[in-house]
Amino acid sequence: MQELKNIKGTHDILPTGIAKWQKIEKVLQKVFTAFCYKEIRTPVFENTALFARGVGEFSDIVSKEMYTFNDKGGESLTLRPELTAPVARSYIQHHFWQDAPVHKLWYLGPLFRQERPQAGRQRQFHQYGVEVIGSSLPEADAEVIALAYSIYRELGLKNFALHINSIGSTDTRKNYTDLLQKTLEAQRQDLCDTCKQRFDVNILRLFDCKNPGCAQIMKNHAPSILDHLSREDAEHFTRVRELLDAMMIPYEVNPALVRGLDYYTRTTFEIKGTALGAQDALCGGGRYDNLLRELDGPDTPAVGFAAGMERLILAMEAEGLFAEDEEGMDLYLAPMDSRALDTAMPLAQSLREAGYSVYVDLLGRSVKAMLREANRKKARHTAVIGEDEIKNRRLQLKSMFNNSVSTLPFEALADALINEK
RNA sequence: GUGGAUGUAGCUCAGUUGGCAGAGCGCUUGGUUGUGGCCCAAGUGGUCGUGGGUUCAAGUCCCAUCAUUCACCCCA
Secondary structure, eight states, rough: OOOOOOOOOOOOOOOOTTHHHHHHHHHHHHHHHHTTTTEEOOOOEEEHHHHHHHHOSSSHHHSSSOOEOOOTTTTTTEEOSHHHHHHHHHHHHHTTTGGGGGEEEEEEEEOOOOOOOOOBOOSSEEEEEEEEEESHHHHHHHHHHHHHHHHHHHTOOSSSEEEEEEEHHHHEEEEEEHHHHHHHHGGGGGOOOHHHHHHHHGGGGGGGOOOOHHHHHHHHHOOOOGGGGGGHHHHHHHHHHHOOOOOOOEEETTOOOOOSSOOOOOEEEEEEEEESSSEEEEEEEEEEESHHHHHSSOOOEEEEEEEEEEHHHHHHHHHHHOOOOOOEEEEEEEESSSHHHHHHHHHHHHEEETOOOEEEEEEEOOOOHHHHHHTTEEEHHHHHOOOOHHTEEEEEETTTTTTEEEEEEGGGGGHHHHOOO
């Protein structure tokens, strides 16, 4: 008999750990609302073709990391490894552009990639992100970056750095990659094996290589894409920078920043957690002006980002941003036996309808045991219910903070709780 | 897919040259009738990851395997 356990690279988020998620989700809601973005939720699985066409057939994600399976009808389905393509698919399918020229969307949900797990990398993980579809203006890029940045600021995170770059529009990049290949031809035999392979397939990725030899070659010989942008691309990038400056958002221009997904154009950016381990990318995004068209949609420009929840939690833990404060409850009711529960449960019910959180012990334990638990659960008040209380319909409300006790009829309980809240 | 490290109680971990499986925390109960925290006491809890092997004897040594974890890779 096989032991039942979670799948490798997945995690239960236990009751003891859920507060971290809820804290972040609350801030996300707040910031997205402040920016007037609307939430969108798409299914966790899609036709495999969506990702093959959207993300790029030769990207690592599609070529070796997807959970793909055939359903009973023989259709090839895939658990979503990213969310930009599904959101784009939804935009196209529901003809969003007929409703308004620009849509500002946000999402949060689980994603699936079959990679080897390590710190900051799971097989099921969660990302939040935004997509602004319908604007080609640099102002949209700046707003998206400002939004991404605001979330970390609002959460109180300190150790992070924003890197931005422009990889140009399609023509610019074609000219640049030709130039790169020409310039680096002489160094080609000195590159590592993977870089040799990438030389023809996707030479931009050489910038990502952590091999010191390759990094040195790139540093000494590779021209910067920023020196080879078209006039329009350069103006676009300059405007993005001006706006970030005006919003007092600190950034670093990093001409070696290239993204691994095929759909990006012009602006790319990444936010790195500077206190994280090897998996330090907290947030990655950029402009993708060709994706909608490639998915048979209208020729609509777009810009967005995705950010990892689990990595954010790691970064926040490293900075001690999660307080230990457990929620507690307004009242812990301690019925002494099942007859007392007949009285306690309706009483609790009416208090809950009045807006109080009330915990009822269901085990009929000793008073000492119940009070001990009430203390542990950080109850603000306790009340024992036994024979006297049932007979007189009065109880002793005890404050767990100052030990004060007041004797009250049941009907006066709600008012007493509000006074001490 | 490739390397390194680690698997003992719910959690964090001890366990000597191979010789009765332990501690702290937690949880339960009690310390005079129905009142928490502190203290004291008792109790609960383990297929020592799994399967082989060596041995009178294996948590300890050997082999295999699985899992976890960190790094490569990739990315959020």
